[in-house]
Amino acid sequence: MNLRPILLIAVLLSGCATRAPEPGTSVAESRFDQLVVPGRTTRAELLAAFGPTKTVQFDSGLETWLYTTPAAGGHTELVLLLGRDGIVKKMRKRPPYPTDPQPR
Amino acid sequence: MRHRALACVLSALLGAPSAWTAHAQTAPAEGIQTVTVTYTRDPVDKSYRKMIRGMERFEHEHALAPQATLRLRLLPRAPTVDMHGITLRVIGDHITVPVTVAPDNSFTLLRNEQALQEDAAVVANRKTTSMTWRAQVMTPGLPPGTRRLGDLRLECLVGMEAGLVSNSSPLFGWISNALTSAEQVCNSPDGNFLFFTERPVFAVTLHAGDRTEILPFRYLYAGGDQTRDMLPFCDCQVLLDRTYYAPIWDRSWPDDTLVTFDFMDDAP
Numbered sequence: 203m204n205l206r207p208i209l210l211i212a213v214l215l216s217g218c219a220t221r222a223p224e225p226g227t228s229v230a231e232s233r234f235d236q237l238v239v240p241g242r243t244t245r246a247e248l249l250a251a252f253g254p255t256k257t258v259q260f261d262s263g264l265e266t267w268l269y270t271t272p273a274a275g276g277h278t279e280l281v282l283l284l285g286r287d288g289i290v291k292k293m294r295k296r297p298p299y300p301t302d303p304q305p306r
Numbered sequence: 307m308r309h310r311a312l313a314c315v316l317s318a319l320l321g322a323p324s325a326w327t328a329h330a331q332t333a334p335a336e337g338i339q340t341v342t343v344t345y346t347r348d349p350v351d352k353s354y355r356k357m358i359r360g361m362e363r364f365e366h367e368h369a370l371a372p373q374a375t376l377r378l379r380l381l382p383r384a385p386t387v388d389m390h391g392i393t394l395r396v397i398g399d400h401i402t403v404p405v406t407v408a409p410d411n412s413f414t415l416l417r418n419e420q421a422l423q424e425d426a427a428v429v430a431n432r433k434t435t436s437m438t439w440r441a442q443v444m445t446p447g448l449p450p451g452t453r454r455l456g457d458l459r460l461e462c463l464v465g466m467e468a469g470l471v472s473n474s475s476p477l478f479g480w481i482s483n484a485l486t487s488a489e490q491v492c493n494s495p496d497g498n499f500l501f502f503t504e505r506p507v508f509a510v511t512l513h514a515g516d517r518t519e520i521l522p523f524r525y526l527y528a529g530g531d532q533t534r535d536m537l538p539f540c541d542c543q544v545l546l547d548r549t550y551y552a553p554i555w556d557r558s559w560p561d562d563t564l565v566t567f568d569f570m571d572d573a574p
Contacts, residue, residue: 226523240574256523258530260547261385262506264570268523268530279523283508283570292574294509296520301558 226268227255234280238293245288273298353469354396354426357415360468367463370456370561374445377412382544383472384436393431398424412442438541439470456561459554462492462499472541493555500528506547509568514560525551
């Protein structure tokens with residue numbers, strides 16, 4: 203029996219399948235640092251300044267947003283946590299590391 | 307064997323689930339057949355044999371976490387499941403063994419030859435698909451709220467060997483079993499074995515000697531690309547904000563690597 207169609211369906215439906223990650227919108231780090239202040243900056247301000255980007259929404263009502271900025275050896279991730287009120291609660295940065303896989 | 311599994315898959319897909327009875331008696335009486343079903347086995351009940359194999363795997367691979375102890379743990383999978391007061395039993399054709407469940411919904415299994423011979427199932431008093439299961443390998447004495455990479459490596463091997471990951475349909479369970487082994491999943495960057503934190507997580511950092519690295523965003527939240535429509539197929543369904551991948555396949559990180567977490571509710 204040819205199992206290929208079944209396998210194809212499974213891969214298409216699988217919620218845990220590997221997919222190429224979508225990069226966050228690239229922004230200028232200096233402008234990001236000027237504008238984004240945890241406890242104050244709103245969702246609307248982020249959209250107006252930097253545009254939409256990769257987000258993950260949770261059942262709790264919280265959201266994480268990912269922007270990126272160019273950096274030597276790759277890009278720095280700029281990660282935001284937005285509260286239920288749409289205000290930035292936390293911010294963190296992840297620099298590129300020498301061990302990061304190089305883009306193909 | 308594969309064709310039988312495929313038939314089961316197709317049956318499930320077509321809306322005709324074929325739950326089988328572990329122990330049934332028939333007795334004709336005045337032309338009417340009476341069927342007594344003592345236990346209807348859920349097609350995705352957890353296999354006792356597999357769980358014992360997982361515990362044996364822990365013993366064989368104990369060098370990854372020499373000081374650690376093993377427990378198995380139940381986690382929520384469906385939005386409405388009540389995780390309080392869960393009871394577990396090992397149920398075979400002619401044997402039932404109660405399992406003590408701790409307040410954190412962790413447990414261990416004792417080896418029972420009869421249950422092994424009868425290919426018993428480990429059954430909870432909840433709909434099986436409402437929960438997921440994981441191994442819990444914990445080295446004592448770590449800083450509070452941290453994990454050790456060797457412990458996570460062993461959790462993956464035990465979890466895969468024991469068949470603990472709860473997919474949402476027989477199709478995915480079968481595909482997973484057909485295409486993956488513990489080695490394939492735990493030693494590959496594409497293994498996608500999910501770990502869960504105790505609270506919603508914002509960042510994960512690895513520390514080994516002088517080397518410290520924050521994990522990329524794509525290592526959090528099951529890759530961060532799950533849509534509402536896709537989530538029900540992932541056993542991270544209600545734990546998405548507690549979900550992360552650890553680079554267990556990357557041997558440049560030693561087993562003693564410390565994994566620390568920044569949680570969403572930590573002070574900024």
